[in-house]
Amino acid sequence: MTRLKMVRAICEAFDEELERDPSVCLFGEDVGEFGGVFSTSARLQKRYGARRVFDTPLSEAAIIGMAVGAAMTGLRPIAEIMYLDFITVAVDPLVNQAAKLRSMSGGQAKLPLVIFTQCGAGTSEAAQHSQCLEAWFAHVPGLKVVMPATVADAKGLLKASIRDDNPVLYIWHKLLYDLKEEVPEGELLVPLGKAAVRRAGSDLTLVATSLMVHRAAAAADALTEEIDVELIDLRSIVPWDVETVLGSVRKTGRLLVVHEANTQFGVGAEIVRRVTEEAFSSLRCAPVVHGGAAAPIPFAHVLESAAVPQQETIMAAARRMLSGGQSTRVSALLDKPAVAPNPQLIGTKFDGLR
Amino acid sequence: MIDVSKEEALQLLRVMYAIRAFELRMQAIFRKRTEAGQSVGALHSCEGQEAVAAGVGACLRRDDYQFSTHRGHGHAIAKGLDLKRMAAEMLGKATGCSRGRGGSMHLFDLEIGLMGGNGIVGGGLPLALGTAFSARYRGTDQVTVCYFGEGAASQGAAHESINAAAVHQLPIVYVCENNLYAATTHVRQNCPVENIADRAAAYGIPGRVIDGNDVLAVRRAVAEAVARARQGGGPTLLECKTYRHRPHCMVIPEHRPAEERNAWKGRDPIRRFEEQLCGENAAARDELERLAADVERELAEAIDFAERSPDPDPQTVCQWVWAD
DSSP states (O other), X not given: OEEEEHHHHHHHHHHHHHHHOXXXXXXXXXXXXXXXXXSTTTTHHHHHOTTTEEEOOSOHHHHHHHHHHHHHTTOEEEEEXXXXXXXXXXXXXXXXXXXXXXXXXXXXXXXXXXXXXXXXSSSSOOTTXXXXXXXXXXXXXXXXXXXXXXXXXXXXXXXXXXXXXSOEEEEEEXXXXXOEEEEOSSOOOOOTTOOEEEEOOSSEEEEXXXXXXXXXXXXXXXXXXXXXXXEEEOOEEESOOHHHHHHHHHHHSOEEEXXXXXXXXXXXXXXXXXXHHHHGGGOSXXXXXXXXXXXXXXXXXXXXXXXXXXXXXXXXXXXXXXXXXXXXXXXXXXXXXXXXXXXXXXXXXXXOOO | OOOSOHHHXXXXXXXXXXXXXXXXXXXXXXXXXXXXXXXXXXXXXXTTOHHHHHHHHTTOOTTSEEEOOSSOHHHHHXXXXXXXXXXXXXXXXXXXXXXXXXXXXXXXXXXXTBOOOOSSTTTHHHHHHHHHHHHHHTTOOOOEEEEEETTGGGSHHHHHHHHHHHHTTOOEEEEEEEOSEETTEEGGXXXXXXXXXXXXXXXXXXXXXXXXXXXXXXXXXXHHHHHHHHTTOOOEEEEEEOOOSSOSSTTSOOOSOHHHHHHHHTXXXXXXXXXXXXXXXXXXXXXHHHHHHHHHHHXXXXXXXXXXXXXOOGGGTTTTSSOO
């Protein structure tokens, strides 16, 4: 085991796959010479040359389009979109082209490409640099979506995404930039579509994604005396691990989904739909989704913190579900910005760009 | 002046005949089906624009890449798509080149570098960067041709793509088919300069305006641009001035002035080339008639194959969404 920062683990994944497979190439804004604004491709151009790791014009549609065309010819391109928010100006090549080309060509085309990007609130970068848009893309047949929460998964999921023959949207969270954890030595592949049970429990199934896995873990620890939480890190949004979640809910009878993206029409809604359809009789109370507020992410830190789930709001949601109270709706929690920034919350330290 | 061999000239004419015949037959079939209340989708005819596709196709190798548009039947025929599989796709049959998933706007044959049409105006431009990049990455001299219309020239993706191609000096030949109308909007409402090709200067690449109804002029200009791209000289922007004989698609009524339509019909690319060939004694009328009859026979077989082919199995609706 070695202890690595998430950015370092990501860089290792790129390095290993570039080394292993000559059809892998990596490009995007500031990716080549500078090594990525988050250092996720540091020194890779030096190592592999500007043929394989290079800078592009500031043109997201051209970047993703280039990846799509290259993938159609058998390369395994990785296109970096610096912020997930910026993907909105390049939705056509991803949604209308990459996701549909295999079907539209009657199975002729293969699209082994990765869109590598980062998401999330917590750095006061306001509404256009903080979004979690995974649900948009999870809704599109033909796109896979992964969101690592741990350093080992950041590496293992990235390597598996690069080897996948489908378009994969890989989203890491900017607040996990400095997260340092143990990573197994040697080849590390985390299969897409497999969730990880981070903590076993019997009272409540708590499904979380990305940064929220850490906040949910802190909430579960703090609740130890009251509620025995089973925490599932979803890891992969499409495909998602239905069996692991269903198995857990059949055991606990309660389902709480926590994600940073706003609750409406989100990933949590889909998980609740599936569980309700397939394990209704196991449910002891209404399933709950605790997501972000239905508002653009604000700039001021107190507002920003209030816009996304925090340890305290997750704990409150879990308590309500176990209290047998009249209402398990947690949206009321987000009506007033009651949560002050908690220095113990994981990853709130952020050094900015390098 | 005819600057190609007789064999090449007849091949150019053969491709133009095939495109014209295909378009006329498809219109008849679609009209009949529409009258019978069957759902047939949109049909964007390229009748009148045959010289562009034929001239471009003549300059490409089988392994060169080609991205097409929503009006792409001619492009597909000129690149060598099998007429049987093409006709079957048009009719949504299981034997179609895209197994009934694509239809008129999504004709694919990756074996011959036919990377598909596109239902999104300008959608092919970003993708063409990728095949061109890939060719250079793999050390081949394959060229990518990217068709688009003068309407697509107003898309942001067009600017992003041509700019990126110029920055990376990618082997792409951009072929803008300027048929004057984006659906019903005249190019004057779409473009403030006289020629789309003039924009090449802004990217520091060569740009040329071509009479798109003169198949030999198209062939000459494309051959030069393809040679430059193959030798590492980077992208070229060619603008072919042309005109479609039909409205935007079958569900939009004709709106263009009759004088304009008649004037352009007088410049029909097929009649012009026939007259040139016969006028310069490069071919005899009866030779051309035999060629046209050959093409008709081949097309009749393709349509027959398509009509006799089975529909796709509804059980396969989710097939080929994912690569396993």
